[in-house]
Amino acid sequence: MKNLNRRNFLRLTAAGSAGLFIPSKLPAVTNRVSQPEEGKINMEYRTLGRTGIKVPVLSMGVMRADNPNLVKAAIRSGIVHFDTAHGYQEGKNELMLGKIFKDVPRESFVVATKIKVDQRKGIFSKDAPEQFMEKFNLSMQRLGLDYVDILYFHAIDSREATLHEPILKVMQDLKAQGRTKNIGVSTHSNEPEVINAAVDSGVYDVVLTAYNFKQKHLPELNAAIDRAAAAGLGVVAMKTMAGAKDINIPAALKWVFQNKNIHTTIPGFTAFDELDVCLACATDPQLTGDEKNYLAQADVAPSLYCQQCNSCTTQCAKHLPIPDLMRAYMYNYGYRYPAEARTLVTSLHLSSNPCSSCTLCKVKCTNGFAVAEKVRDIARIAAVPREFLT
Numbered sequence: 570m571k572n573l574n575r576r577n578f579l580r581l582t583a584a585g586s587a588g589l590f591i592p593s594k595l596p597a598v599t600n601r602v603s604q605p606e607e608g609k610i611n612m613e614y615r616t617l618g619r620t621g622i623k624v625p626v627l628s629m630g631v632m633r634a635d636n637p638n639l640v641k642a643a644i645r646s647g648i649v650h651f652d653t654a655h656g657y658q659e660g661k662n663e664l665m666l667g668k669i670f671k672d673v674p675r676e677s678f679v680v681a682t683k684i685k686v687d688q689r690k691g692i693f694s695k696d697a698p699e700q701f702m703e704k705f706n707l708s709m710q711r712l713g714l715d716y717v718d719i720l721y722f723h724a725i726d727s728r729e730a731t732l733h734e735p736i737l738k739v740m741q742d743l744k745a746q747g748r749t750k751n752i753g754v755s756t757h758s759n760e761p762e763v764i765n766a767a768v769d770s771g772v773y774d775v776v777l778t779a780y781n782f783k784q785k786h787l788p789e790l791n792a793a794i795d796r797a798a799a800a801g802l803g804v805v806a807m808k809t810m811a812g813a814k815d816i817n818i819p820a821a822l823k824w825v826f827q828n829k830n831i832h833t834t835i836p837g838f839t840a841f842d843e844l845d846v847c848l849a850c851a852t853d854p855q856l857t858g859d860e861k862n863y864l865a866q867a868d869v870a871p872s873l874y875c876q877q878c879n880s881c882t883t884q885c886a887k888h889l890p891i892p893d894l895m896r897a898y899m900y901n902y903g904y905r906y907p908a909e910a911r912t913l914v915t916s917l918h919l920s921s922n923p924c925s926s927c928t929l930c931k932v933k934c935t936n937g938f939a940v941a942e943k944v945r946d947i948a949r950i951a952a953v954p955r956e957f958l959t
C-alpha cells in the first residue's frame with residue numbers, strides 16, 4: 570500500500586484535525602458493550618443482508634496483520650468486523666485475534682473465519698467433511714470462542730464446489746448447533762458462477778468476493794452481486810486494492826463503497842497510517858476529482874491484478890492453474906507477502922519449473938500478462954524454505 574506520512578495525513582484532513590483517528594483519544598476497547606453505536610465516528614453502516622448484522626462499510630481483513638495493537642486501534646476506532654481464516658499465518662492470525670477478543674465483550678465484535686479443504690473445480694476427497702471439521706475445531710480453539718459470526722467455505726471457484734453437499738451439511742449442522750451464526754462462501758476466482766450458486770443454494774447467508782475498480786468491466790460479476798444482495802445475502806468485498814502495489818488507497822476503496830450492494834469491505838491494512846487512510850475514506854466516501862482521474866488512468870494501466878477470468882487455462886499446453894499462480898504472484902510482489910505466495914504455490918503441487926518443456930507460450934492473457942515469465946518466476950518460491958519467508 571502507498572506509504573503515507575501519518576502526522577501529515579492527520580494534520581491535513583478535517584477528520585484528522587478533529588482527532589478522529591487517534592486511538593488514544595477514543596473510548597477504551599473494554600467500554601464497548603453492544604453492537605456499535607451508529608454514527609459514533611461517522612462511518613456509514615450497512616446491513617449484511619438477512620444476517621441482520623449491521624457493520625461499518627469498513628471492516629478489517631486481518632490476513633497479513635501481525636501487530637495486535639493495530640487490531641486494538643481498529644476496534645477503538647469503531648471497526649467491528651474482523652476477517653481471518655484458518656490458514657492465515659499458519660494459525661497465528663487466529664491466535665492473535667483470540668488473545669485480543671478475550672478482553673472484549675463478545676457482542677461488540679463480529680468475527681469471520683474461513684475453512685479451505687483440498688478440491689479442484691468441485692472434485693473433493695472423501696474425507697473433506699472430516700478435514701473441514703478438524704480445521705474448524707482448531708480455529709475455534711485458537712480464537713477462544715464458542716461461536717463465530719460467519720463461517721466461510723474458503724476459496725471456492727465453481728458451482729459444483731459451492732454446492733458440494735457434504736460440506737454444506739457440515740456447515741448447516743454447525744449453524745444449527747450455534748457454533749456459527751451464519752454460513753458463507755468466499756471466492757476470488759470464477760466469482761459470478763460461485764455467487765450465483767450461493768444464491769441458488771438457499772443455504773448461504775453471506776458471500777465474500779473479490780471486487781475492485783479493475784473489475785468494473787465484468788458485467789457478470791456486478792450482476793451476480795446485485796442478485797445476491799436482492800436475494801438477501803450479505804455481500805463482503807475483498808481484494809479491494811486490485812493488487813495493492815503503489816495503489817491510491819482512497820480512490821480504490823471509495824470506488825468500492827459507491828456500490829450499495831457491497832455491504833462492507835475488508836482491506837488488509839497492516840500499518841497505523843493505512844488504518845487512518847481507510848477510516849478517512851469511510852467517513853467521507855465521495856470520490857474527489859483527483860481520485861476519479863486516478864481511477865480513469867489506473868483502469869487502463871498495467872497492474873498485478875489477475876481478473877481470474879480463467880480464459881488462459883485451456884490455452885496452456887499443460888493446463889497449469891495459471892489464475893492461482895498469478896494470484897500468488899500478486900501476493901508476493903503486490904502485497905509483499907511471500908509466505909502466503911509460497912503456501913499457495915506449494916498447494917498446487919507443481920514441478921519447480923512447470924513451463925520447462927514449452928518452447929513457445931501460446932497463452933494470450935486478457936490482461937496482457939506475460940504469463941510464462943510470471944509462472945517461471947513465482948513457481949520458484951516453493952523451493953524457498955518456509956522459515957526464510959514472512
Ligand code: SF4
Pocket residue numbers: 874875876877878879880881882891892895933934935936937938940
Ligand atoms: S487470462 Fe490473464 S487475467 Fe484471465 S485468469 Fe488468466 S492470467 Fe488472469
Ligand code: SF4
Pocket residue numbers: 884885886887888889923924927929930931932940941944
Ligand atoms: S509456457 Fe507455461 S504457461 Fe505457457 S503454455 Fe507452456 S506451460 Fe503453459
